[in-house]
Amino acid sequence: xxxxxxxxxxxxxxxxxxxxxxxxxxxxxxxxxxxxxxxxxxxxxxxxxxxxxxxxxxxxxxxxxxxxxxxxxxxxxxxxxxxxxxxxxxxxxxxxxxxxxxxxxxxxxxxxxxxxxxxxxxxxxxxxxxxxxxxxxxxxxxxxxxxxxxxxxxxxxxxxxxxxxxxxxxxxxxxxxxxxxxxxxxxxxxxxxxxxxxxxxxxxxxxxxxxxxxxxxxxxxxxxxxxxxxxxxxxxxxxxxxxxxxxxxxxxxxxxxxxxxxxxxxxxxxxxxxxxxxxxxxxxxxxxxxxxxxxxxxxxxxxxxxxxxxxxxxxxxxxxxxxxxxx
Ligand code: UDP
Numbered sequence: 468x469x470x471x472x473x474x475x476x477x478x479x480x481x482x483x484x485x486x487x488x489x490x491x492x493x494x495x496x497x498x499x500x501x502x503x504x505x506x507x508x509x510x511x512x513x514x515x516x517x518x519x520x521x522x523x524x525x526x527x528x529x530x531x532x533x534x535x536x537x538x539x540x541x542x543x544x545x546x547x548x549x550x551x552x553x554x555x556x557x558x559x560x561x562x563x564x565x566x567x568x569x570x571x572x573x574x575x576x577x578x579x580x581x582x583x584x585x586x587x588x589x590x591x592x593x594x595x596x597x598x599x600x601x602x603x604x605x606x607x608x609x610x611x612x613x614x615x616x617x618x619x620x621x622x623x624x625x626x627x628x629x630x631x632x633x634x635x636x637x638x639x640x641x642x643x644x645x646x647x648x649x650x651x652x653x654x655x656x657x658x659x660x661x662x663x664x665x666x667x668x669x670x671x672x673x674x675x676x677x678x679x680x681x682x683x684x685x686x687x688x689x690x691x692x693x694x695x696x697x698x699x700x701x702x703x704x705x706x707x708x709x710x711x712x713x714x715x716x717x718x719x720x721x722x723x724x725x726x727x728x729x730x731x732x733x734x735x736x737x738x739x740x741x742x743x744x745x746x747x748x749x750x751x752x753x754x755x756x757x758x759x760x761x762x763x764x765x766x767x768x769x770x771x772x773x774x775x776x777x778x779x780x781x782x783x784x785x786x787x788x789x790x791x792x793x794x
Contacts, residue, residue, distance in 0.1 A: 720759025
């Protein structure tokens with residue numbers, strides 16, 4: 468396949484590019500490098516520095532590179548920022564994606580589209596594990612904008628035959644350190660890289676957001692899924708769509724929940740270092756527990772997370788931290 472990867476210089480996108488190249492697909496990356504990193508784009512891919520909202524540019528790429536499928540990762544992803552600066556999210560995630568979709572709709576052979584969505588479309592769940600039919604009540608502009616794009620895909624699919632898959636990631640984690648790829652968010656807000664920074668001595672302590680949640684150890688539970696498993700899921704979704712499979716939304720998780728304290732203990736085991744923690748008030752908008760029901764992706768896409776051991780996920784993220792520290 469010839470695949471256009473928007474946001475291919477970012478965390479999940481760069482792992483996708485590596486996965487596509489390893490499977491001998493042709494890859495064109497479109498990234499404005501606002502948060503991504505040029506050196507994260509695999510050497511075998513073509514990097515076009517530009518805006519996914521530039522319909523003429525995307526139309527030219529679809530036509531000239533004869534693109535079969537698009538993986539659309541480029542987006543703003545910080546929940547708290549979306550609350551204080553929603554226009555960045557409505558413009559960046561919705562308006563730009565609609566502009567990209569204009570090019571898709573008008574392409575001589577419209578490509579299939581795999582969209583990075585999120586568990587944040589559900590909001591606080593009525594029950595866990597969460598299946599794809601669970602009511603959608605996003606609690607931040609970030610979640611709202613991802614859901615809005617899903618809705619656009621649904622209606623464009625119905626009316627115009629666009630083939631699409633929305634992949635709702637739970638908590639992306641891990642790295643492919645051997646390939647020089649990992650998580651590099653600035654500022655970093657995600658749990659595993661923060662705990663690793665504490666182990667590394669780059670931060671004094673981890674503030675645990677809430678220790679009186681209704682969970683066995685009082686801390687929040689999340690479903691951490693390896694970024695390479697996410698990339699494999701995108702590849703499975705591309706094959707599914709290109710073969711004529713039905714469009715739809717799929718949860719991507721492991722189906723297993725881990726508490727903040729379990730993550731801290733995994734980091735201590737993997738690094739052999741003690742992690743200092745402090746107790747902080749709950750963070751606004753954090754639900755107690757988010758765990759995916761993963762049967763649909765397995766049944767329809769034939770995908771299941773394989774790298775599910777928490778210690779192994781943390782070990783991969785640690786290998787990346789050590790490598791990044793060495794420059
Ligand atoms: N968390 C925490 N301290 C931190 C960062 C995160 O206690 O400094 C908790 C957070 O409340 C959540 C879990 O770790 O329960 C995962 O948070 P993250 O920001 O990594 O992902 P999210 O689930 O918000 O997408």
